[in-house]
Amino acid sequence: MSKSDGKRIIVGVNALIIDGATHRLFCIKRADxxxxxxxxxxxxxxxxxxxxxxxxxxxxxxxxxxxxxxxxPTDVKLEATVDLGKIVLQVLVVEGTLGDKVTDKVxxxxxxxxxxxxxxxxxxxxxxxxxxxxxxxxxxxLRNKLQK
Numbered sequence: 257m258s259k260s261d262g263k264r265i266i267v268g269v270n271a272l273i274i275d276g277a278t279h280r281l282f283c284i285k286r287a288d289x290x291x292x293x294x295x296x297x298x299x300x301x302x303x304x305x306x307x308x309x310x311x312x313x314x315x316x317x318x319x320x321x322x323x324x325x326x327x328x329p330t331d332v333k334l335e336a337t338v339d340l341g342k343i344v345l346q347v348l349v350v351e352g353t354l355g356d357k358v359t360d361k362v363x364x365x366x367x368x369x370x371x372x373x374x375x376x377x378x379x380x381x382x383x384x385x386x387x388x389x390x391x392x393x394x395x396x397x398l399r400n401k402l403q404k
Contacts, residue, residue: 265344266343270314280374289365300318321362324354326352
């Protein structure tokens with residue numbers, strides 16, 4: 257975490273797992289008590305601890321939020337910046353594959369874990385005032401990836 261222009265900057269990671277055949281993403285639904293985006297469908301992820309590598313952080317956060325292993329992490333595929341007023345989230349998106357479920361215990365701010373359609377995911381981002389420029393960047397990434 258650092259500060260810029262009086263705002264706290266939080267750098268985090270999100271896990272991107274795509275089912276291209278059914279146009280779905282592996283997501284979490286944040287609990288209604290979540291402090292940033294209550295009730296929003298989101299990619300699993302969270303903050304990077306001091307001294308932690310991106311690949312370590314994404315595996316840890318994914319397990320904490322979903323109960324599953326995150327396998328074959330790639331390099332960062334997307335970056336997003338979300339200004340929440342006093343806090344700015346800088347998110348690094350890492351693609352990978354879904355591993356085995358190893359625990360039923362997940363963070364208390366997670367209401368659901370599972371596959372969500374692209375449409376529901378993007379609708380949820382918009383309903384929670386996620387920046388349209390970041391949504392469009394993500395849609396373009398998915399479109400290009402599925403065309404390969």
